[in-house]
Amino acid sequence: MSRTPIIAANWKMNMGPKEAKDFLAALKNELSCECKAVDKVIVPPFVTIPAVMDTLNGCTCLGVGAQDVSDRDNGAFTGEISTTMLNELGCKYVVVGHSERRQYHGETNAYINRKIKKALAAGITPIYCIGETLAQREAGELETVLSTQVVEGLEGLTPEQVGGLVIAYEPVWAIGTGKTASAADAQAAHAFIRSVVEKTFGAEAAAAVRLQYGGSVKPANAKELMSQPDIDGALVGGAALKADSFAAIIKAAL
Ligand code: 13P
Numbered sequence: 001m002s003r004t005p006i007i008a009a010n011w012k013m014n015m016g017p018k019e020a021k022d023f024l025a026a027l028k029n030e031l032s033c034e035c036k037a038v039d040k041v042i043v044p045p046f047v048t049i050p051a052v053m054d055t056l057n058g059c060t061c062l063g064v065g066a067q068d069v070s071d072r073d074n075g076a077f078t079g080e081i082s083t084t085m086l087n088e089l090g091c092k093y094v095v096v097g098h099s100e101r102r103q104y105h106g107e108t109n110a111y112i113n114r115k116i117k118k119a120l121a122a123g124i125t126p127i128y129c130i131g132e133t134l135a136q137r138e139a140g141e142l143e144t145v146l147s148t149q150v151v152e153g154l155e156g157l158t159p160e161q162v163g164g165l166v167i168a169y170e171p172v173w174a175i176g177t178g179k180t181a182s183a184a185d186a187q188a189a190h191a192f193i194r195s196v197v198e199k200t201f202g203a204e205a206a207a208a209v210r211l212q213y214g215g216s217v218k219p220a221n222a223k224e225l226m227s228q229p230d231i232d233g234a235l236v237g238g239a240a241l242k243a244d245s246f247a248a249i250i251k252a253a254l
Contacts, residue, residue, distance in 0.1 A: 003210050005253040006233035008041035009240030017051030024055045030247035038253045041065050049089050065093030071114035083122035094119050098129045099172045109152035127166040134173035150196045159201040163208030168235040174215025183224045186213050190230035219248035226253050
């Protein structure tokens, strides 16, 4: 099965509305709307999403996502953002389970699973982040960690739902450190993740689910990473804050 590559810019806590508008104007100069062979997604901070939508003005060549979502519908949950609100803004994607949220906000697989279910119920595609820490990798726990994150994070989903997901493999030691997993190591982890999806949800779901690599992706390493058979795109942090380097990564996926 051929899977459309998906490149997403996770801006994290960067880029207010004004910077985002400047970024999009610069990106427009770098990319033509015709390059439909790659799904391109911007994931701004919540407060920047309306400015991004205004600037896109209905253009669907860029998808927009949120960086997180509540596992509740509405009510007294200070600081939370619901799927209804994301839908109202026009968000098509939501990042869930990023390692920074696991690390700094204590998010567990069970909690992330509830968010994934909420997003799916609202018609929003989750980008589900998984990945091991350096200590876990060095202790030989890579496969146990990844399979637990896949099985617990996706618990209760149908094979069709899993096939429509994006799973981002982001080794924690590679995020923001300049250290990228070698293409061979990244491919091995992606193949393993796909095998766990196959064992748990069947061959069709495994063939359809898109797996992104994340962790110090930059123009110089994007092509080699994305030419691996089980790597279907990238979730990009630092290198997605500049339009020229984000555009170069998108072009590497073509
Ligand atoms: P960097 O590309 O800055 O390493 O960040 C990766 C990431 O965490 C994307 O979600």
